[in-house]
Amino acid sequence: MNDLRRHASKRCFRGIARAGMFVALLGLAACSSTSDDADLATTDIPAEELYNQGLALRNEGRFREASDKFAELDRYYPYSEYARKSLINVAYVNYSRSKYPEAINAAKRFTTLYPGNPDSAYALYIIGQSYFKQIPDVTRDQQNTQRALSAFGELVQRFPDSEYASDAETKIRATEDQLAGKEMEVGRYYLKRDNYVAAINRFKLVVLNYQTTRHIEEALFRLVESYYALGVINEAQTAAAVLGHNYPDSQWYKDAYNLLQTGGYSPESDGGSWISNAFKGINVL
Template sequence: MVCLLLPLGLAACSSTGDQDDYALNDTPPEVLYNEGLALRSQGNLKAADDKFRELDRLYPYSEYAKRSLVNMAFINYRRGNYTDAITSARRFLTLYPGNEDAAYALYIIGQSYYAQIPDITRDQRVTMEAAQAFSELIQRYPDSEYVADSRTKLIAAEDQLAGKEMQIGRYYLKKRNYIAAINRFKTVVLEYQTTRHVEEALFRLTESYYSLGVVNEAQTAAAVLGHNFPDTAWYKNAYALLNEGGYAPSEDSGSWISRAFDGINVL
């Protein structure tokens, strides 16, 4: 007899003797897993993902389902399906936080966000997510084989985040909204102190505070800039700006700027 497909995809047959195409697959989990691995090694990633998903659906609490989650995360990352990769990796971490593959799952999450980092003019939410994943991996699994690459990518992500703060800060500075500008440059100095943007941030703080008439903080920002980056154009510009008004760089040890660099040499 002919089977008709119902709107929700359920098979309906008029004879009970006919086999339902949607009957439960009784293939053992180890067989499904090995089939998925074979498809993955052949480069048939879509079929491999389907196989691992089927295994996870049929045997959700098995050891093979656990391995399938990691494979799904990797496969979807390779296919550019970053949302699915992150979902599988996060589910794995939720279910098996102490598993030996937890560091790898975190690494896939970081890589998936990192691959989506936009240019500096756009919202940097995914950049922040990438930085958080790599930072967590470094802190929780310091001996992991993924730490070295995570450190490299964390530096790049933080540089991007600092660059975004600088872009917004310069916009506010141009609009003479000095308080808003200072808040952005302050974020760079406090949170992204080891990025390449900190030199300009200190100069912009000198510029912003000086424009507000808060000379003491302007002098401190210039002094800290000169102490850490004495040969840069940013320091020369800060020195010249203060000199025009009859001032010179002078550090106030009680300033938040001075305290931010206390005991830290960024050279």
């Protein structure tokens, strides 16, 4: 009798377990259905109306709300013309809120999705401006400076007639000046420690890549200093000659001339020098 009771009890337990599993499966199915419904959620508001709502919020200076509205439009109408317009607005409102990483991401997404669209010029401008706003002082890493230069350079190359090209060219000169300043700062560091070869390599980058910046005169003088200290007189003379030819009234040239005079030398250009070749056909005045 006891064995029968135990056997019946086991059958009952298995039945309850099966019923529990069935209920659980029903629950999972319900959850899955709910999740699918959420994924397929739609709005009755037309794309144009959502876009106009976003524009109104943007024009009122309510940038966070505008950004949310444009993102909502992109979610509901991802391949529409208004989604494209919203994306460039997302970049703009994030830039206006000083949310530069978000602005950059939205603008980069726009240029990827719509590379031939005229608004890509504005997207590149936002990218460049966002990096430009984050440029640190010359003693720190200049990665953002380089990225700003790249974005502005692409803008000028691809859209030379756009309304943003002129300001982009101005920012290119500013970023190049910053990058040259960084090379000069590092070069002077090595020069003070008598590491002349390392110093020359830094000043050489300025002469080769940033000839139109305000640092070019000092870079040429520092090359005179460094080569003279190493005893490479012909390169020191060439650097002084190039400096005197392009900036005859510069104090840097006067200092270079006086330095060579202490050893009985004078500025003299060597046509085979990399310095002479770097300035061939280039007017830096």
